[in-house]
Amino acid sequence: MIRLVPQLINLFATLILLISFAMISQRRIVRLINLFMMQGMALVAASFLIGYMTHQTDLYVSGALTLVLKVIFIPWMLHRLIGKLNVRWDVEMLINIPTTMLVGIGLVIFSFSLALPVSRLSHSIAGASLGIALACVLLSFMMMIIRSKAVPQVIGFLSMENGLIFAATTVTNGMPMIVEFGIALDVLVGVLILGVFMFQIREKFDSLDIHNLEALKED
16 A cells, blocks of 8 residues: 555545646636535545555644645635526637646646756655646646636645645645645635625626726826
8 A cells, every 4th residue: 555655645646637637628627616616625635645655643633624625625716606697608719728737738848847856955854746737837827817707716826835835835744734734725715705795796796707897097
């Protein structure tokens, strides 16, 4: 079993990256939320496996926080939110899907090239996955840039935070617990505020297209 753990960690890291690619090309918001939930599940599994190998209980707590927030609570809240806002599709993107995938491949190559020197210095059993973690961050950031609707941008922000947590887990075997709780609280409060923000956009403009904000003028 112990010999299989590093391979399983690499498997879940690969799943996280593949899900990130699926997210940048997905236009149906319900499926986008489900992909985000699957990404959270892969992150939870990787955290538990690294905690099992390193005997660090902090990683179990981190995985439990991710499970409660990213796999259960936030997807449930987003599903309710898009149900109330009656939002199903995000058909407007700054660039088309083929170009998006090509740019994504370029970001992955850049991420692996950038992370290679750091991965060689890491003593973590999952240090080689740093390139994947950085690629997930950049892909999520790109998703926030190319989307015009507020809901996919929120999911991109949350996915980017997943990549940052995975990077910390793979390189340093986890962050201090006070940092974990702080990040979890910030994410929870941020999502709640963004939910209120989306309702205000919809009430003001009858649309969640953030380009409508350009119509606001100071009195």
